[in-house]
Amino acid sequence: xxxxxxxxxxxxxxxxxxxxxxxxxxxxxxxxxxxxxxxxxxxxxxxxxxxxxxxxxxxxxxxxxxxxxxxxxxxxxxxxxxxxxxxxxxxxxxxxxxxxxxxxxxxxxxxxxxxxx
Amino acid sequence: xxxxxxxxxxxxxxxxxxxxxxxxxxxxxxxxxxxxxxxxxxxxxxxxxxxxxxxxxxxxxxxxxxxxxxxxxxxxxxxxxxxxxxxxxxxxxxxxxxxxxxxxxxxxx
Numbered sequence: 001x002x003x004x005x006x007x008x009x010x011x012x013x014x015x016x017x018x019x020x021x022x023x024x025x026x027x028x029x030x031x032x033x034x035x036x037x038x039x040x041x042x043x044x045x046x047x048x049x050x051x052x053x054x055x056x057x058x059x060x061x062x063x064x065x066x067x068x069x070x071x072x073x074x075x076x077x078x079x080x081x082x083x084x085x086x087x088x089x090x091x092x093x094x095x096x097x098x099x100x101x102x103x104x105x106x107x108x109x110x111x112x113x114x115x116x117x
Numbered sequence: 118x119x120x121x122x123x124x125x126x127x128x129x130x131x132x133x134x135x136x137x138x139x140x141x142x143x144x145x146x147x148x149x150x151x152x153x154x155x156x157x158x159x160x161x162x163x164x165x166x167x168x169x170x171x172x173x174x175x176x177x178x179x180x181x182x183x184x185x186x187x188x189x190x191x192x193x194x195x196x197x198x199x200x201x202x203x204x205x206x207x208x209x210x211x212x213x214x215x216x217x218x219x220x221x222x223x224x225x226x
Contacts, residue, residue: 006159034214042218043216043218043219044160044204046213046214091157104148104165105150105162106162106214107162108152108159108161109159111158111159113157
């Protein structure tokens with residue numbers, strides 16, 4: 001299947017700082033990428049859909065000024081958690097669909113575990 | 118509203134067979150997915166069903182009945198490494214993925 005790379009895998013930061021997470025599609029071009037958040041023992045929660053060359057579409061309740069998404073190229077989307085606070089600590093996962101297939105399968109990056117002190 | 122139901126937790130024995138059920142009520146249907154997620158890791162794709170019937174892939178099989186809003190994931194010859202959460206997800210009419218809460222599968226020796 002398609003490969004999605006996510007970096008960093010883990011980050012620890014101080015409260016008030018910003019953290020950038022990168023998501024890359026390695027062997028395909030992704031016009032659409034997805035950003036999820038997952039708390040322990042809970043299911044995935046879609047935060048936003050990242051569209052190449054246009055603004056991201058945020059889910060209800062997700063602050064767009066808090067979670068900045070940039071999809072500048074067909075292989076890269078970034079999520080920046082601005083002015084992070086301890087309650088932002090979570091597991092953030094990106095995914096992408098390979099438009100070269102008709103199967104609508106989302107392939108996931110390895111995830112980023114964010115800990116805000 | 119949209120809803121996906123799957124059992125919270127199941128236990129099975131190494132070498133045995135286990136079936137994880139998923140029922141769904143969504144606005145439209147464009148396919149059903151099963152993903153495996155080990156603790157602390159991201160989900161990995163297992164199967165995709167868009168037509169009724171059984172799809173077999175090695176030790177794993179997935180079944181779909183659209184008229185019943187029902188799917189199951191069948192795992193044969195269970196191995197300890199199969200201990201994980203199994204997530205059922207449905208692609209709705211807007212091509213949005215609706216996720217179930219996941220079934221934690223515990224394999225005992």
